[in-house]
Amino acid sequence: MNKLSVIIPFKSGSAFLRQSITSLEMQNFRNFEAVYIENGVKDSYRESFKSLDSRFKYVYSPIANVSNARNIGIKVSSGEYVAFIDIDDKMDS
Numbered sequence: 001m002n003k004l005s006v007i008i009p010f011k012s013g014s015a016f017l018r019q020s021i022t023s024l025e026m027q028n029f030r031n032f033e034a035v036y037i038e039n040g041v042k043d044s045y046r047e048s049f050k051s052l053d054s055r056f057k058y059v060y061s062p063i064a065n066v067s068n069a070r071n072i073g074i075k076v077s078s079g080e081y082v083a084f085i086d087i088d089d090k091m092d093s
Contacts, residue, residue, distance in 0.1 A: 002055075004032040005079030009069030010087035012042040021056065023091045030055075035077050037061055037069040 008020060017036075024034045032055060038045055039061045049058035061072055070084055085091070 002031055002033045002079040003081065004029075005073070005077030005082050006032055006034045007037070007070055007073030007077060007082060007084050008034060008087055009037045009039055009066050009073065011064065012038060012040040012044050014087050016088040017045065017048075019090060020085075020087050021052065023089075024056075026093045027091060028093050033057060033077065033079060035059065035073045037073050039066070039069040040064040 006024065010017060010020075021034075024032075034055060035057045036045075036049070037059045041062070041064070043060040046058055046060065049056055057076065059072055059076055061069055063069075073084075074082060
C-alpha cells in the first residue's frame, strides 16, 4: 500500500500535464501514487500514461466536473493519506 495518493484532475488539452508528471517524478519521497483524472469530452491521454512507472495512474471521466473527478480519484486510490493538487501545481522535491 502506498502511503500517499496524490489526486490530480485535469481537462483534455491541458498544457500543464507534462510539467505535473515531471514534478512528481522528481520527488525524493517515493511511497506515493499519482492518480490523474482526465475529465471532459475526450479520452486523449491514456496512451501517454502507459510509458510511466506504475505509481502513475490514469482514469477518464466524461463528466467535466472537478468535484466528480476528485471523488473518482478517491475511489481508485490506495494510499493511506490523500492529497489533492491542481494540474498547474508544481511540487518541490
